[in-house]
Amino acid sequence: MSHRPFPGRRGVLRGSLAASAALTLPTALGAAPAFARSGRPSAGWGVQTGDVTTDSGLVWVRSDRPARMVVETSATESFRAPRRWHGPLLGPDTDFTGTTRLHGLPPGEQIHYRVLLADPDDPRRTGEPVTGTFRTVPVRRRDGVRFVWSGDQAGQGWGINPDLGGYRIYDAMARLDPDFFLFSGDTVYADGPIPETAALPDGSTWRNITTEEKSKVAETLAEFRGNFRYNLLDENLRRFNAQVPVIVQWDDHEVRNNWYPGQMIADTDSRYTEKRVDVLTARARRAFAEYFPISTLRPGAREGRVYRVLRQGPLLDVFVLDMRTYRNPNSPGDERVDPQGILGREQLEWLKRELARSRAVWKVIAADMPIGLVVPDATEGKANVEAVAQGDPGVPLGRELQIAELLRFVKHRRITGTVWLTADVHHTSAQHYQPSRAAFKDFEPFWEFVSGPLHAGAFPASALDGTFGPERVFVKAPTAANVSPAGGYQFFGEVDIDGDSGEMTVRLREQDGTVLFTRVLQPGRVGQ
Template identity: 30%
Template sequence: MTESPDTQSPARPRRRRVLKAAALTAGAAALPISLSGTATAAAAPEFLHGVASGDPLPDGILLWTRVTPSPEAQPGSRLGADTEVTWQLAADRSFATLVATGTVTATAATDHTVKADVRGLTPDTAYWYRFTAGGVSSPVGRTRTTPAADAPLDRLRLGVASCANWEAGYFSAYRHLATRGDLDAFLFLGDYIYEYKSGEFCARGSVVRPHAPAHEITTLADYRTRHGRYKTDPDLQTLHAQVPTIAIWDDHEFANDAWSGGAENHTPGTEGDWAARMAAAKQAYFEWMPVRPSIAGTTFRRLRYGKLADLHLLDLRSFRSEQVKTGNGGVDSADRTLTGRAQLDWLKAGLASSDTRWRLIGNEVMISPVAFFSLPDYLLRPLAKLLGLPSEGLAVNTDQWDGYTHDRRELLGHLKQHGIKNTVFLTGDIHSAWAADVPEEAATYPASESLATEFVVTSVTSDNIDDILKVAPHTVSLAAVAAIQAANRHIKWVDLDSHGYGVLDITADQVQMDYFTLSDRTREDSATKWARSYRTRTGTQRVERVWSPVK
């Protein structure tokens, strides 16, 4: 039962301030009856995986947690009793003013994860939430609804990240985002988990911290266990508890270079049916992530922040055709698709009908065309390895939009035909940072116009070029950067070596991405520093360098 929400709206955060993490409150444990019928003392339920909120709406928010009812009820175990969980949403951190409350049951069928999709809330309002079970309270989380659809909004600020490999390092990037205190939401662009077996993909060949299970994950129990291990990270828990999360998946939530019928990292003969593996991965994802399943059980959906911006979130794995080999001509085929027909039509319709100042697109793989010409062999091979492509004759990355040029031409043509301006693609995937114009014709740019812009964020921890080569950052890779920019004049900046995150600041006049890098991903106390900033000003469809981050 949901009560009427409180109408008071705390001021929207606009400047950095360190937010203190809430403490776990212990409570009294019940005395369950054992199978033998005798009363036995048991550990109280625990909230070992933190809390999270996600997919904010003007009148609603999705709340998430996972309860461990007993020690044996570990993620993926299918063990543990059904447990009643109460959730509370309040207008204040002390929970003196409850605005909504309810109960849900955590069961082994959903790996003891629970969600509450709370509606009837006040737009643009901060709330605090928690869960209780068996007299034990979870950590306290803070969240916020979005402004009303027709509300003016002066600023929106998002933390942006992708590619977080557990074995390659610590998630310090999440801690630094959490302590800013000025974010409206956390946008994650894919590869929240990695499917590899232990040691197969880690920090320069060394495991910083082992994940679980140790083998490559292929079953529902495996994916649940891997998600559970990730959710024990304290920095990840802190970030999820501070701001709502908006997330999409990419390939490693399933398997490397996934497509609708398989993946590079899937062998049917030994790893079973691909459809079953993908279904298991999706089930675990929706159990463990604060994300509402959308159309056809995927992650493509649309959110809105007043009259300032709408956010179109894509799923570029569920419907795509298989990647073609470089050089066989298939990249231009109209018979192949990256988005699928229904999703592309949905995106085009949403862009055409948008009445906001900015159209942001959460995009798993890079849409800006990139040709890799004039690269020496010693750079071509590690770059191909990073992108999962053949090491000979690399011209384009066929896992990106470059491998599906018919879809890209149709989408860009739609932007031009309808005069759609201020479209910004926000991308992850390739463990490197980029700022680029998205030209109508790359070969004739800048004579041909730019129809959109793109900001690509680097990895939180996953290996990049200097890691593959095991050299110092920004040494050998500089030759690759020079060659990429010489062959692609619309690419304004590339950083192939750093790990970190981005902070996207949106106002009526501009969208600016501030890029931050970590000092050492293998240290829990890794420092962070501002690296670069690029912006696109309204009406220009071009990026330009800015010499300081937004304050």
């Protein structure tokens, strides 16, 4: 059994963190800072941490005006003799957001932190501190690892509904006391306006909190920034962010549904005046980097990337993929030669190299799209495919060729403990891939677990493509399309790795935390 207590490692902190979250409610919903405000700087959008390692972590905050970011850390909530970190000056260039890297931290320890925002002209004038906590990655195997994952937030027009208590799923995830949250993409729906109300099938009315930036599709940098600010209006999310570090990736809706590099939006789509997807992507990428703490991506920098590996101690490495930025154009997926694929050659070679050098018991491949589930793309009036599978159960074609190359590599290099986690399709399921069922047979069996949405429309189960021999062992999905969060079908997943046995237990859970499906995987195997 794991030697880490469950639940309650952060339990004693929740009262103070809840008070902090309530104290820092935004005074104007989603509004941009006003330079003429009197008083002291305020961190109304809360705090968050990300990409935590054995000795470091990133702390994020947003101010309501120009301010200097200061972070203090302590081993206890008392903050006696705190260690102080001077962060960046927060200004309009980053939408008043900023990240400070904490380093030289002790491994496997609970770190308490508080963020102060100081007046740039008078450092003695600081706003009310906002507190948070996180646990650095342990170096001892016996500590175990627990994390949660999901994706797809505020999609299909289903926004923050105060009548239902907002994004309640975050409270259920927090109760599991995870070491981190793997946010599997579609962190915002920049292409999905949030109306004031929506009619529900039973005749009742769904009511949204709305903002100006969410009244239309995002095109300008200000509108993309407003999409990320919108979600932070939810108190459940702010409270969760103060307790649980994030490992985040993106997918399509941070920019536009089913986008790919070089795409041009049709003239018939009157929602967009900017037709160049590459222009929209650059603005979305900047806002994404401003609103999440990501170690490999700095706001406004030309260099940087979303894909990376986060080493979580001897039990776990997390390989975060970017299946959006380097892909080829969406097509029917019947190409017999496809060197670019969904990852691009450079990212594929990086992934193979990092998997081969990993010494962790488990290698989680965090994919923002599924492998064997067919995700169609009709946005251009053609029968294209959006993900990897194209519905032909025969030999690999199109983007499947790249996945086949990766699976073959894992087999022949005898890489143990690979598991795929994803979201995207707005239902939850578990697929087991087996070469004896497959058209392509040069790989070892593996599991792919799907969760989500966090808070968006739910959709029926996707069709399976037989190329890699998937068997759907479990699925929960509605029979109708775009079922609102009021109708249920909101999901997240949990992964618990035992420090003694090394066993990985995967649980698929409903919005309230109810366990729907459990699978225990054994360590040290190339396939299972």
